[in-house]
Amino acid sequence: MTMPRDRFFEETPFFTDEHARLAAGVASFAAREVGPLAATEEEGDADERFRRLLSLLAQADLLRYSVARGDAAPLDARSLCVVREALAYYSPLADLAFVMQGLGTYAVSLAATEHVRDFWLERARTGRSIAAFALTEPDAGSDVSAIQTTATRDADGYRISGRKCFISNAGLADFYTVFARTGTRGDGRAELSAFIVGARMPGFRVVARTRLVAEHPIGEIEFADVRVPAEDLIGAEGDGFRLAMLTMDMFRASVGAAACGMARRALDEAIHHAKARRQFGVTLAMHQLIQEKLAVMQTELDAARLLVYRAAHLKDNGASGSVLTRAASEAKLYATESAQRVIDESVQIHGGYGLVRGHPVERLYRDVRALRIYEGTSEIQKLIIARELLKE
Numbered sequence: 285m286t287m288p289r290d291r292f293f294e295e296t297p298f299f300t301d302e303h304a305r306l307a308a309g310v311a312s313f314a315a316r317e318v319g320p321l322a323a324t325e326e327e328g329d330a331d332e333r334f335r336r337l338l339s340l341l342a343q344a345d346l347l348r349y350s351v352a353r354g355d356a357a358p359l360d361a362r363s364l365c366v367v368r369e370a371l372a373y374y375s376p377l378a379d380l381a382f383v384m385q386g387l388g389t390y391a392v393s394l395a396a397t398e399h400v401r402d403f404w405l406e407r408a409r410t411g412r413s414i415a416a417f418a419l420t421e422p423d424a425g426s427d428v429s430a431i432q433t434t435a436t437r438d439a440d441g442y443r444i445s446g447r448k449c450f451i452s453n454a455g456l457a458d459f460y461t462v463f464a465r466t467g468t469r470g471d472g473r474a475e476l477s478a479f480i481v482g483a484r485m486p487g488f489r490v491v492a493r494t495r496l497v498a499e500h501p502i503g504e505i506e507f508a509d510v511r512v513p514a515e516d517l518i519g520a521e522g523d524g525f526r527l528a529m530l531t532m533d534m535f536r537a538s539v540g541a542a543a544c545g546m547a548r549r550a551l552d553e554a555i556h557h558a559k560a561r562r563q564f565g566v567t568l569a570m571h572q573l574i575q576e577k578l579a580v581m582q583t584e585l586d587a588a589r590l591l592v593y594r595a596a597h598l599k600d601n602g603a604s605g606s607v608l609t610r611a612a613s614e615a616k617l618y619a620t621e622s623a624q625r626v627i628d629e630s631v632q633i634h635g636g637y638g639l640v641r642g643h644p645v646e647r648l649y650r651d652v653r654a655l656r657i658y659e660g661t662s663e664i665q666k667l668i669i670a671r672e673l674l675k676e
């Protein structure tokens with residue numbers, strides 16, 4: 285299926301002509317290069333497919349939309365969202381390959397020393413090194429302050445010990461942005477700092493790769509007294525929590541954009557099927573109960589896109605603090621929850637065909653589930669929105 289013409293760019297005030305051109309360009313690239321690879325998902329070597337997708341993204345010079353430069357040119361949140369939406373329409377795995385390069389390097393772009401920063405950003409942007417973001421631990425998921433991994437200062441660097449789980453790209457990544465405890469703050473909470481840890485550093489180990497409901501390279505990693513030079517501390521000691529939250533402010537709405545891409549694909553598949561499939565002497569599209577489903581799906585998708593691009597537009601126009609945090613959380617919450625509903629309805633419209641292993645909507649049904657959990661669960665988004673509302 286090829287993405288139909290999209291009037292959203294003309295109908296809404298969030299974009300420049302460049303965004304519209306980018307969206308059209310990425311959609312045609314993804315239809316040509318990514319779509320055929322997505323059709324082979326679940327077959328053969330998943331790591332190999334991931335590397336191939338990353339290399340295609342690098343060749344098309346698309347990674348510059350997720351990897352910040354770290355100088356006076358900040359990431360453009362709308363471009364990040366536009367690319368994620370188009371890639372996710374064709375392949376959620378391609379979207380993952382794209383965004384992890386950014387998620388794993390954003391803190392580096394903000395605060396690493398210049399030569400360390402330029403080295404890793406260039407490698408990430410050209411796809412020569414694979415990046416990862418390592419925050420979650422077995423006993424610290426939503427509650428980041430419970431992190432147990434420690435970084436202890438020694439003569440000219442730090443020694444990191446601990447374990448992280450659910451780390452996307454574990455086993456594939458060449459380097460990880462790792463959040464570790466460097467002390468305890470006055471209020472008794474963990475003082476977190478961020479470090480770059482290379483996958484070849486002695487003491488670093490991938491403990492296990494974890495198989496999820498859908499294709500997604502992920503696993504558990506361990507640091508057994510890993511020695512990290514002082515220059516690989518990102519920013520100052522104690523900056524870790526702030527850097528993690530700035531990363532979320534940048535990328536959270538873009539999870540909603542990926543959800544919109546998946547929901548759009550599910551809706552297009554549903555419309556196509558409803559127009560072709562005949563039951564009771566007419567096409568499914570002629571039945572009003574099916575029309576009602578399509579109408580609600582389209583309305584939810586439009587609402588989700590409006591929230592996502594409002595948040596991205598705010599970010600690009602310099603919003604920060606409460607305004608941005610709330611907009612990004614609303615976008616992520618609504619877009620991921622509504623995408624789940626849209627995809628579920630698409631499966632319903634497809635009937636039994638929607639459950640056949642490998643059908644696009646069957647794959648979307650599995651792919652979309654993770655989005656309500658990572659980068660802050662839906663419950664955590666609600667808590668953030670309420671907190672920001674109540675302090676206004």
Ligand SMILES: Cc1cc2nc3c(=O)[nH]c(=O)nc-3n(C[C@H](O)[C@H](O)[C@H](O)COP(=O)(O)OP(=O)(O)OC[C@H]3O[C@@H](n4cnc5c(N)ncnc54)[C@H](O)[C@@H]3O)c2cc1C
Nearest residue numbers: 417418419420425426450451452654657658659660661663
């Ligand atoms: C596909 C995938 C990719 C991921 N990639 C990464 C990655 O690259 N790097 C990384 O660091 N992490 C990653 N994660 C981890 C992810 O960020 C965590 O799974 C997420 O933050 C939730 O933590 P948890 O799974 O431990 O659940 P928990 O925090 O244990 O939460 C379990 C349930 O309780 C709810 N809950 C928790 N606290 C509250 C509360 N105060 N009030 C109400 N409800 C609450 C949650 O919403 C959830 O429904 C990934 C996870 C997945 C599934």
